[in-house]
Ligand code: ATP
């Protein structure tokens with residue numbers, strides 16, 4: 001089914017000037033960008049976005065990471081987009097991520113190093129985990145007016 005999913009290029013990806021290369025990966029796979037913005041997240045917004053992680057031991061470092069600089073948020077549309085995007089992004093730990101995934105190709109941070117330093121694991125991307133989360137996360141980051149249908153954005157230019 002055609003789905004929408006939320007992707008963030010986290011502060012490490014923006015800082016390292018990887019925005020274009022990361023977006024290109026998703027576009028090359030045929031996923032369509034139907035909404036996009038740059039935003040500097042604050043603590044309150046971080047607690048909303050990472051509501052599921054607020055009570056976890058790594059939350060403080062995760063919050064420090066996500067508010068450390070602007071992020072690029074986008075909504076991608078495509079067939080089974082939630083699953084496809086997670087596959088392209090790869091597992092949470094870049095050290096374990098296979099080459100060919102975004103985390104595996106552009107990062108190498110490890111849990112061991114992050115724990116020792118007391119910092120969040122720097123893994124470039126947030127990608128929604130499930131279809132249910134996609135609805136909530138997209139509603140948190142984008143208003144209806146900020147999202148454009150696939151047909152509006154793309155088909156009129158290619159037909
Ligand atoms: P995301 O939700 O950002 O797409 P994910 O679903 O792969 O990543 P989650 O388990 O949801 O991973 O964790 C959210 C984020 O918190 C991770 O992407 C990572 O930046 C950070 N994180 C998770 N576990 C740890 C940990 N044990 N130590 C340090 N940072 C962590």
Ligand code: MG
Pocket residue numbers: 127129
């Ligand atoms: Mg997650």
